[in-house]
Amino acid sequence: MIEFHLDGRSGVAPYMQLIHQVRHALRLGLLRMGDQLPKVKDVAAGLAINPNTVLKAYRELEYEGLVAARPGVGTFVTGTLDGGSLAAHGPLRRDLQRWLAKARRAGLDDESIQALFLSTFRSASEDVEGTGRWAG
C-alpha cells in the first residue's frame, strides 16, 4: 500500500497533492489494478488532514476512472495511466531538443523559455479541458 505525504509549502492544495501522488504511483507501477488505496481514516490520521479532503481526492480519481469505491470495504484501483507508448517518447524528445536550440538562437534565456513554455502549456490545457479552472 502506498503512503501519502504533504508538502505544506508547495502552494498546491492538499487534495490535489494526493491525486498527483496516486497518479504518480500508478505511472511508476507502485499501484496496480486491484490494489487498495489507504483508508480515508488512516490517511486523515496519518497526515492530520480533514477526511473530507481525502474523500474529495478519491472521488476525483473515481471520476477520472482510475479508482472505484466499494462501500464498507475501501477504494481500489480500477484503471491505469498510460504514459503513452514508450515508442512515442524518442521522437518527441528530439523535437523538443530542436525547439530548444531554436529558442536559444532567438536569444531567449532560461527563464523566458520556461515562461513561454508554461503559458503556452496552460492555455493549451484550458482549451483542451475547457473548464476555465485557474491554472495550478
Added chain:
Amino acid sequence: MTWLTWRQFRAQAITAVAALAAFAILLAVTGPHMASLYATSGITGCHGDTCAGLASHFLIDLTSGRGFPLLPDGTNAYVILYFLSVLVILAAPAIIGIFWGAPLIARELETGTGQLAWNQSVTRTRWLVVKLTLIGVAAMAVTEALSLLQAWWAAPIGEAVGLGGSASIMSEGRFGYFVFPTHGITPLGYAAFGFALGVTAGLLIRRAIPAMAVTLAVFAAVQFATPLWIRPHLIPPNATITTIEAAQANIFPTGGSTIAAPASRVPGQPGAWITSSGAVNAAGQPVTAPAACASALPHLLGPGGSSRWDNCLASHGIRVVVSYQPVSRYWPLQLTETGLLLALALALAGLCFWRLGRRLS
C-alpha cells in the same frame, strides 16, 4: 452523580469520620469516671433542698481533678474537656462551611473543572441538587452526632446544674450562650446554614480562599449576634414585676442617677432564661435612683452596704421588671431558631440554584 459527589467528597468524609472518632474516644475514656462520681454523690434519690448542695458538691469534686486517670490531682481536666467539646460543636458548622462549602463551586470555577463537570449529560441544576443534598445531610449528621455525643457525656453535669448546683463555670443552663446552640436540634440548623453560606460565598466570590474567609466572618457574626439580639425575641418573652429581693437583683448605678438592675431569678420560674431586667416603680415605669438614697451609695461596697442600698430603694417603691423565657419555652425556641436557620439555608441554596443555573459569566 452520587458516585461523583462521594468520590470528590471522600477525603473530607474520612477526615470528618476520624474527627468524630477521636471526639468519641476522648469522651468515652473520660465518661466513666464522671459517671461513677455522679453515682456516688448521692444526687440520685435526693429530695428538695439537699439536691442543690449535693449537686454543687459533685461539680466541685468533678472539676478539682481528684483521682482523674493519667493526670495529676488538681487539674481541671473536666472543665477543659467541657469547653473544648462545646467549642468543637460551635465551630463545626463554621469548619464545614469553610472546608466543605466554600470550595464546592469555587474550586470548580477556579480550576476550570466546572467546564468538565457541567458538560456531561447532567444539568448544572442536578449537579448542585445532588451535591447540596448529600453533603448538606452529611454536615448536619456530623454536627448533630458531635452534639449528641457531648450531651451523653455531659449528662451528669446537666442534671447537676438543673438541680441548682453551681460553683463552676460549667453552670450555664440549657439557655446559655454556649449551651443552646450546641444542644437539642439547633446544631442541625447551624450546620445547614454554615454549609449553605460557604457554598454561596464560593459561588459569588468564585475563588476558594477569599470565600473561606468571608464564610468565617459572616458565620462568626451570626453566631455572635444571635444570642444577643435574635434569640431573646424569637418568641416574645414574658415579663413580670417583682421585688428586688425576689429577683435577686444586683442593682448598681451606671452614671448620674440611672441604675441597672440585672436579675438572676424569676420567682416561681426555676431555670428560666432572663433576657433583660430593669428598675421600675410600682406602676411598671422605668425609674432612676431617688435622691434620698444617694447617701447609701458611698458605702455600697462596704459590709452590709448593698443591703442598705437595696432597702432604701425598695422603701421608695422601686421594683424590678424581669423579661424572661420560661423553661417550657426551651423546645419552642429550639424549633424556632432551627427553623429560621434552615429557612436561611434554603434561601441561600435557592440563590445558588438561580445563579448557577442561569449564567456563569
Added chain:
Amino acid sequence: MTAVIETDGLGKRYRKLWALAGCTLSIPAGHVVGLVGPNGAGKTTLINLATGMLAPTTGTIEVLGGRPASGPAQLARVGYLAQDAPVYAGLPVADHLRLGAHLNPGWDAEMTRHRIDQLDLDPGQKAGKLSGGQRAQLALTLALGKRPELLILDEPVASLDPLARREFLQDLMETVAEQQVSVVLSSHLISDLERVCDYVIVLVDSRVRIAGPVDELLATHHVLSGPRRHLATLPAGLKVISASHTEVQSTLLVRTSGAILDPAWTVSEVGLEDLALAYMKQATGRGHRHRHLEVQK
C-alpha cells in the same frame, strides 16, 4: 443539511463592553469548522454561548436545534473540551472515565478504554501528573465518550508542544473519520486549522468577518497584482478586502464570484492563512493597532 449551530443577531455584553456582537451564523453539520481570530476577538465567548455556560445578551443561539445546556438530552449530544484541557488533578485517569460513565447514559466504555490503551495512558496515574498533551488527549476522550453529534474545542492545541499538537490533531481527524462527528474548534494559530478545517469563521473584534466552506472561500478570493490603479476604476462585483500600493504597483486581495478578465492583472491564488490575515487586518484598521497574532508555518 441541518445546521449544528445557528445564531441570529447573537451578542454578549459585559458591562459596557460587547464581547460578541451581531453574530449571525449557520454552521452546517458534517464539517470540521475552524473559528479563527486574535485573542480577545470573541471566540471563547461564542463557544461559551454555544455550550450554555453563558446566556446571550441579545439574539438567539441554537445548537443541534435546541437551546444550549437545556437538559440532559441536549447536553448528551454536545462534547466540549475547554481551554487548557481542565481535569481533576487529584483524580486518576480511570476515575475520570468512571466520571464519564456515571454522568452520561450514552457512555461508550469500551471505546474509551480502548482509546486510553492506545494512548498509552496509565489508568492509575493522577491526572495532575500527566503532560499537557496527555491531558488534552484525556479530555478529548472524555468529550468523545458519550458519542456526541457535535464536538466543541476551545483552543485545544494552543499550549501544546509541536509534537503533541500534531498527535492531537491526527487523533482528532481519525475520530472524525470514524465517528462522523461535527467539530467546531477555535484557534489563534491559523496554520493548525488549514489542514484540518473545511469550514472557517474569522472572528475579529467581537464580530464575524467572513464565514464559509474553505474550498468556496479559496475559490472566490484572489490576489491581483498589476500597475498602480485607483480602486474606483475596478469593475463592479469585485470586493476589495485589502489593498497595498507602491508608486507603480497595486496589490489587491479581492473577493469575486466571476472570472477576472482584465489582462493587466496577474491573478494568483490565496492561501487560507493569508485570507484570514487580510480579513483581520481589514477589521483592525490595516495594522495601525497591533494585535497578538501567531502565524507559524
